[in-house]
Amino acid sequence: MEWKKEFIDFLFKKKVLKFGKFILKSGRISPYFFNSGLLSTGKDTVKIGMFYARAIMDLNIKFDMLFGPAYKGIPIVVSTSIALKNQYNLDIPYSFNRKEEKKYGEGGQLIGGDIKNKKIIILDDVITSGISINHSVKIIEKENSKISSIFVLLDRKEKKETNLYKINHSNNQKNYKINSIITINDLFFYLSKKEKLRKYANKLVEYHKKYGSF
Structure with missing residues (x-):
């Protein structure tokens, strides 16, 4: 879709997507790297x-929070809540957790709206180990x-390392599907259409053959 192309253009402009040789936390040598931390201005x-x-x-999707x-999920939910109001006239509340529970003042682990008995969308940038998402699942349930x-912003679609298609919550054995703004397949298609970037598409194909989940 055109807006996905616009999103990838935006990532390149902000140098969030880089190509080369990058050692990931898993130890894999990746031909590309995604650094959402560079998206740090108001715009x-x-x-x-x-x-x-x-x-x-x-x-x-049916949701109310x-x-x-x-x-990293904190600025994402704030900006998305604002966008839903400005673009779609949906006044959607948001909440986020503290890393450590507050022991004074109002106390507690959560900031924002009441999450009880809600239909909730969890927003994050990317998933690495899945720990923060699983922690969020536990809080919400x-x-x-x-x-x-x-x-998430990008689904790398890699096997074993992160399983970005679903989160297996160990407490209740439920599977939660992961949606993304773009996937590695969208990036393949984008690069293959750009003559100067086609060489990177070939490297991504080789990497995906080795580590891709399908």
Whole structure:
């Protein structure tokens, strides 16, 4: 879709996507690297919120709240909530967790709206170990709420390392499907259409043959 191309253009412009040789946390040598931490200006934050909002609305997901895992999920849920209001006139509350529970003042682990008995979308940038997402799942289910979807910016579609198609929550054996703004397949297609970038597409294909989940 055109807006996915726009999103990848945006990532290249901000140098979030880089090509070369990068050692990942898993020890794998990847031909590309995705660093969402570079999206740190007001304009960037607004754009990211718009892309998330568009992706959510395109999938026609039923939800009434957003949740962002600390820390990178926090600006994402704020900007997405604003975008949903500005672009779709949906006034959606959000919540996010603290890394450590607050022991004074109002106390507690959560900031934002009440998450009890809600249909919630979890938003994060990418998934590495899945620890923060699983922690969020545990928090949400404890409040008798339903997880409508989990969204990330990029799905690398790699086997064993992260399993980005679903989160297997060990406490209840439920599987939660991961949605993304773009996948590695979208990136393949984009690169293959650009003559100067086609060589990177070939490297991604080789890498995916070795580590791709399908």
